[in-house]
Amino acid sequence: MPSLTLIEARARAQQISEVSYEVELDLTDADGPTFGSRTVTRFRSTTESTFLELTSARELTVHVDGSLVEPAYDGHRIQLRLDPSEALHEVVVDARLPYTTDGEGMHRAVDAADGETYLGAYLGLDIAQRVYACFDQNDLKAPITTSVAADPRWTVLANGRAVADGAANGDGRWTFEATPPIPPALFTVAAGPWRSVRWQHAGLPFGWHARASLGVELDRDAAELRSVTERCFDHYAGLFDEPYPFDSYDQVLVPGLNWGAQEMPGCVLFRDELLPRGRVPAETRVLRASIIAHEMAHMWFGDSMTMTWWEDTWLQESFADYMGYRVAAGAAGFPGAQVTHEIMQKPAAYLADERRSTHPVAPATEDVPDVDSAATIFDAISYAKGNSVLRQLATWLGDEAFLRGVNDHLTRHRFANASLADLVDALADATDRDVRAWVDLWLRRSGFDTLRVERVDGVPVLHRDGSRPHRVTVTAYDDDLTEVARLLVDVADEPIPLPQLAGRVIVPNAAGETFARIVLDGRSRAAVAAGLSGIGDVVARAVLWTMVLDEVGTRALPVDGLVDLVERHLPVEPDPTVVTAIVEHSLRLVLLRAGAGDVAGLVERVAEACAAGLAAAPAPDVAAAFARGVVVGSMDADLLLGWLDADEVAGQPMTPALRWRAVQRLAELGAVDADGIEAERRLSPGLEADIGVAAALAARPTAEAKSAAWRVAAVADVGNRIFDATFRGLWAAGPGDLLAPYVERYLREAPGWAARGQGFAQVVGRARPPFALTPAQLAMLDEACAGELPTVLRRQWEDWRDDLG
Structure with a gap:
């Protein structure tokens, strides 16, 4: 399908204004191939021709200003001719649209546990048009009034408060309050026999909802989910000057969502794997709290204040990621959230920043020429690196000045659109530090610096290889790796001698405030290799494990050296998040870096390290993490x-x-x-x-x-x-003759599968073989990358090729 271009979006934004939508959805035929979609779009226009997006419409009828017309329709765009004498145009589009199973559009899932059907409008880039006719771009925000016809047994949830309850009325007809102006892509509906937990807080209705078959699990976690929600909400109410922008707050655990969650205004969607059956792993609870805080931050960053074009993806995602971990740790009762970022997310950001696809956190507008290109920058740079960079900005500016600038920005752009320049203006007004120079160094340039420790006559000296200013914690340890000192240091062009720490083991960025490679001096590196598990601070351990993973990625450390460290230190690791992350990262690197004949043995060694940890009878959460490590590779x-x-x-x-x-x-x-x-x-x-x-x-x-x-x-x-x-199961046999034909088939057939849409293209790209390829297979991958590929899959495969080396 044609992807909206920057040129088209800018032209249409200048021509179209005062947009509003009334969206009526008919979901009564939940088992059929299509659903009914009727959209009334009102707007002003300075042009006689424009277009609405609507994908794969059947039985299409269009009325323009009261007259039935036969518009040019190519399966994706409805071309409109407008009477310039009309001050306010009204376009009514009726159509039937296909249900999907790929997580984009009106997704349908049938729960085999009870045969119940669930429908959800999972939207995003270029996807709103799969559910209703619209001007599918961020800077044509509009109020949306929604009505839905559905099975009378069902609950229907949407962006606004329900003013007609189809279940209570018995007719299955729901209507919802009009939203404030929101981007078309943030519209949602979730319909099905949900199990719900509802309550009132701060004068607003709140709710958590899940599949009926997950009712026991929702009841089990309801108190925690409510507590996290309220704590985050109250914290943001104190942190931000702007009040919560919407009239309700529902959170729905839905099946088949491609993302971890989506920030739909007033009705947040979460993948329902976050409500697992049985005991909830500790690391899942921490991650879930962080995601709850992340999506709630989006109510301000993204939903009220929205980026104008996709080069400012970071403006929403980096902020929400930063606030998510910060608020989960500082307000929601999960102090381990920062560990999750440091050891689960940050390693992927370092890796992404060394691939050919790297880009600045805030790329130039012209580097995102269309929406397909925009889909490729929802990545570890826009999330984990951007999060890290914002944490450094808050550390460098001071938290008070940082929040003062952020609040000014949110107030200036309430229910409007904004850009990086707007944020910089607000931050510059909040401080006397040179924010514009900082932004140029940190946000407009790709790559990262190195913080390196050397010894000069026994005195540790901290060097920066690069160009960015860093304010970081330097921690010193004695020979037993007991912390003895902690300094906050500004690192710039000149080396920094630390005579007060002479003779000590030195770790820069031990609290993870910045985004930089760490290179230790020989003495410190040897001490860490010998005693990493003995360091008391879990964040510092996470930072050092990330350093080790980076060494494997750059081939400074062979993969069997990583497994040596895993065998030495993982069995006594007391934090379940660290255990889970190190097992996952280690297995990924073993598959990519080890020779085909060595893979099985190294995987088994990781599993045996987990078995040793399990045998030591750790706390239940840690034991669960070790057990998962055992089952992955045990023989x-x-x-x-x-x-x-x-x-x-x-x-x-x-x-x-x-x-x-x-x-x-x-x-x-x-x-x-x-x-x-x-x-x-x-x-x-x-x-x-x-x-x-x-x-x-x-x-x-x-x-x-x-x-x-x-x-x-x-x-x-x-x-x-x-x-x-x-595909996860198919590749489990590892490299060899059994799977060789399927590697070749995957390279040939995946581009066709990826044509289903951007989200499914991500799924297809992630389904690639996780192990090293033969020279002949690498040649096939190179040939594929040199040819025609869907934009999102091309990004995935070029990254894959870079990781393979």
Whole structure:
């Protein structure tokens, strides 16, 4: 489909104004191929011709200013001819649009646990037009009034408060208050037999909603979810001058969402994997709280104040990411949130900043020429690096000045659009520091600096290789790696001797305030290698583990050296987030960096390190993290079968997620067949089981199983979750003759799959083989990248090629 260009968007924004929408959706035929969409768009225009976006419409009728017309329609755009004598135009578009299963548009999911259907408008870049006719661009914000016809048994949720409740009335007809002006892409509807928890807070209605089959889990976590929501809301109310911009706050855990969550005004969507069955892992609870805080920050950053064009993606995502971890740690009761950022998210940002696709946190407008290009910068740079850069900005400016500038910016652009220049003006007014120079160095340039420690006559000297100013914590340790001193240091052009720390082990950026590579002096590096697990501060451990991962990425440390450190330090790691992150990062690097003959042994060594940690009887949350590490790479089928038979590990019941991962591993080892996998499904049927079955069946190490898996993935309307799970299982056999034909088929056929849309293209790109390729396969990848590819998939594959080296 044609992607809206910057030139087109700027021209239309100058011609069109005072837009409003009335959107009527008919979801009563939830099992059919299409749903009804009727949009009344009112606007003023200075041009006689323009266009509305609407994708894949059937039974299309269009009325312009009261007259039925036959517009030119190419399947994506409705061309309009306007009478210049009309002051206010009204265009009414009626159509039927297809349901989807790929997480873009009106997504339909059927829960195998009870046969119930759920529908959700999952929108985003170039996706609003799959649900209703609109001017699909950020800077034509408009109030939207929504009405929905649905199954009378269902609850329907949308951006505003319900003023007619179709369930209470028994007719299935819902209407909602008009929103303030919002971007078209932030419209949403979520319809189905939701299990709901509702309450009032700060004079507003709040709610959490999940699939009916997750009712037990929602009840289990309701008190925590409510507490996190209220704490975040109250904290933002004190932090921001602008009041909460909308009339309600619903949060919906939906099936099949491509993103972790989406910040729809007044009705936030979360992927429902954040409400797992069984015991909730500690790291999931921390991450969930951070996402709740992140999406709530978007009510101000993105929903009220919205970027004008997509080069300022960071203006919303970096801020929300920064505020999410900050508020989860400082207000919501999850002090470990910063650890999640440092060890789970930041390593990906360093990696992204060294690929050919790197870009400044705030790229130039002309570097984002269309919406397809914009989809490629929703990445680790716009999120994790941008988060880190904003944390450095707050540290460098001082928190008071930083928040003063932010509040000024939000007030100036309430329910409007803004750009980087607008933010810089507000920050400059809040401080006497040279914000514009800082922005040029940090936001307008890609790459990162190095903070390097050397010894001169026993005195540690801190150097900066690069050009950016850094304000960071330098921590000193004794020979037992007990912290003895902590300094806040400004690092610029001149080296900084630290004579007061002579003879000590030195770690710069130990609190993670900046975004920079760390290179330790020989003495400090040796001490860390020997005693990393003995450092008491978990953030400092996370920073140092990230340093080690970076060394593997740059090949300064061989991958077996990483596994040596994992064996030495992971079994005594007390933080479950660190355990989970190091297992995931280590396995990724083993698959990419190790020779084909070494992969299985290194994976098993990581699993054995986790088994050693589990044997030490750690706290339940840490034990759960170690157990997940064991099932990923253990060669001991009897151990895993014993866990399944007992339905417990280390005295704790197995969660369904852990059971399915163990079943997949047993399938990889040839220790469970299709009948055994189906028997496991029957224990607890549902969407989660469908996904587990897809991965386990695909993981079986036979040619027949791989062929069957390919047929599942290649179905034209395969769901995004089944597609992802099938490839996860298919590649589980690792490099070798069994999978070689499928590497080649993936390279040939993936571009066609990616044409379904930007979100599904991301899923397709992530489904690539996770292991090193042969020279012949690398040549095929190079040839594919030199040819025609969908924009989003091209970005994914070029990054893949860079990671392969």
